[in-house]
Amino acid sequence: MWKLLRASVPGSSHAKAGTQCQDSHAGTATKPHGEHFLVVACADGAGSAARSEEGAAAATAGFVSAACGFLDAQADLTRESLVDCFRAARKSVEERAAKLDVPARELACTLLAAIVGEKEAWFAQVGDGLIVVRGGVRGNEEYLPVFWPRVGDYLNDSDFLTDDTYEKQLQFAQRPAPRELALSTDGLQMLMANISARTIHQGFFSPIFSQLKQAQEPDELLVPLSEFLSSAAVNERTDDDKTLLLALRDGLR
Amino acid sequence: MDQMPFGGVSFAENPDPRCHCVLLLDTSRSMEGAPIAALNAGIKTYKDELAADSLAAKRVEVALVTFGGEITLVSDFGAAGEFRPPLLQPTGDTPMGGAIAKALEMLQARKQLYKQNGVQFYRPWLFLITDGAPTDEWAAVAEKVKEGEAARAFAFFAVGVSGADFDILKQISVREPLKLDGLRFRDLFVWLSNSQRAVSHSKAGEETPLENPTKPDGWAKV
Numbered sequence: 290m291w292k293l294l295r296a297s298v299p300g301s302s303h304a305k306a307g308t309q310c311q312d313s314h315a316g317t318a319t320k321p322h323g324e325h326f327l328v329v330a331c332a333d334g335a336g337s338a339a340r341s342e343e344g345a346a347a348a349t350a351g352f353v354s355a356a357c358g359f360l361d362a363q364a365d366l367t368r369e370s371l372v373d374c375f376r377a378a379r380k381s382v383e384e385r386a387a388k389l390d391v392p393a394r395e396l397a398c399t400l401l402a403a404i405v406g407e408k409e410a411w412f413a414q415v416g417d418g419l420i421v422v423r424g425g426v427r428g429n430e431e432y433l434p435v436f437w438p439r440v441g442d443y444l445n446d447s448d449f450l451t452d453d454t455y456e457k458q459l460q461f462a463q464r465p466a467p468r469e470l471a472l473s474t475d476g477l478q479m480l481m482a483n484i485s486a487r488t489i490h491q492g493f494f495s496p497i498f499s500q501l502k503q504a505q506e507p508d509e510l511l512v513p514l515s516e517f518l519s520s521a522a523v524n525e526r527t528d529d530d531k532t533l534l535l536a537l538r539d540g541l542r
Numbered sequence: 543m544d545q546m547p548f549g550g551v552s553f554a555e556n557p558d559p560r561c562h563c564v565l566l567l568d569t570s571r572s573m574e575g576a577p578i579a580a581l582n583a584g585i586k587t588y589k590d591e592l593a594a595d596s597l598a599a600k601r602v603e604v605a606l607v608t609f610g611g612e613i614t615l616v617s618d619f620g621a622a623g624e625f626r627p628p629l630l631q632p633t634g635d636t637p638m639g640g641a642i643a644k645a646l647e648m649l650q651a652r653k654q655l656y657k658q659n660g661v662q663f664y665r666p667w668l669f670l671i672t673d674g675a676p677t678d679e680w681a682a683v684a685e686k687v688k689e690g691e692a693a694r695a696f697a698f699f700a701v702g703v704s705g706a707d708f709d710i711l712k713q714i715s716v717r718e719p720l721k722l723d724g725l726r727f728r729d730l731f732v733w734l735s736n737s738q739r740a741v742s743h744s745k746a747g748e749e750t751p752l753e754n755p756t757k758p759d760g761w762a763k764v
Binding site: 302443446479480481482484485486496510513517522528 | 546547548550551552553554555556557559597659660661662663664665694743
């Protein structure tokens with residue numbers, strides 16, 4: 290029911306410095322009790338934290354596994370359940386840190402996540418990054434952000450899942466289920482949104498989703514997507530790690 | 543299948559994010575001779591290093607305020623690539639307190655301008671270099687520095703050249719004041735430009751770790 294395409298590529302500055310990509314992503318479609326659900330997450334490991342790629346991987350996997358647990362248990366989804374999934378994600382990060390024998394802050398990362406059912410969708414985010422949706426609201430076919438980056442924040446001053454205050458920073462939204470969904474770490478933010486006008490750049494998403502719609506198998510776009518994310522045109526505008534997770538509802542409604 | 547499936551994707555146009563900084567330099571009479579010559583050379587190095595980095599040249603915005611006899615705005619905020627290093631002349635006493643107050647106001651006003659114009663920005667820096675002690679009132683401004691640091695409104699760095707009053711600097715700066723090794727202004731400004739280059743390249747969402755200037759071959763002593 291969902292076409293899912295996701296890729297992370299290292300930023301040109303990281304490639305230059307020989308460090309690996311510190312972004313991560315995870316996602317799955319599931320049908321626990323007759324209803325189709327999509328569970329997705331992406332995370333951006335802090336460049337200032339030594340093992341943040343481990344943190345980003347643990348956080349995304351931890352979220353997806355906890356969310357699937359909620360869906361299996363047929364629990365009502367609320368803000369509190371999303372917060373619980375973030376707690377589970379943080380616990381995964383802490384456990385990974387303990388295994389690596391380093392403080393959890395060395396695994397600092399952001400976390401963006403969504404659970405999309407057939408009618409409703411739940412979104413949550415700690416730190417930078419952008420979740421963009423289309424469809425679900427009658428009469429509006431625009432790509433719209435779920436959360437805007439908070440105004441007046443410094444670019445180099447993000448919240449992380451490993452912060453003590455992360456639950457307070459967590460943004461949550463419940464919306465009608467979209468047909469198209471994109472999650473991205475902040476590396477692509479300046480390419481996807483006009484920050485001052487607070488609008489999403491439609492020309493970024495329309496061509497991408499139209500390719501995904503045409504594809505027989507989403508995986509055939511995996512190499513082109515990675516190549517696009519690493520292209521000179523993109524790298525001229527950002528030297529950061531880049532993650533793009535795309536989901537398209539297929540065949541339903 | 544199309545060779546370039548994502549060739550049709552276009553990008554949003556956004557102004558470059560800015561990283562603004564006030565250099566607050568002591569040009570009192572005691573800087574006469576070798577110190578002022580080394581400081582002037584250091585500022586030139588700073589400009590050259592930033593200008594050589596195309597991204598930093600656009601994103602780092604530098605203003606220069608001196609305090610020697612009077613408080614002078616030598617150069618207002620502008621892209622580092624277009625910054626013209628002045629030839630500073632030492633004169634008079636050390637109105638450091640007033641100079642810091644002026645710099646704090648400038649940082650705040652610049653931040654407002656960025657916000658009004660939808661320009662994203664990094665936490666600004668205030669970089670103080672002195673070889674003496676304030677000859678004016680400084681206690682009130684020291685409080686403002688503490689408040690600003692606590693609110694993450696800016697990062698305040700103080701560097702003392704030989705002769706500087708470190709007891710007072712410690713009361714003004716929340717961060718440990720750094721002691722310049724001899725007259726290594728050049729190394730100091732190379733470090734400063736490197737740090738700002740790193741910040742201006744840094745991704746949204748993180749503090750950039752600075753290279754420790756007090757390491758064995760660094761320009762500062764503890």
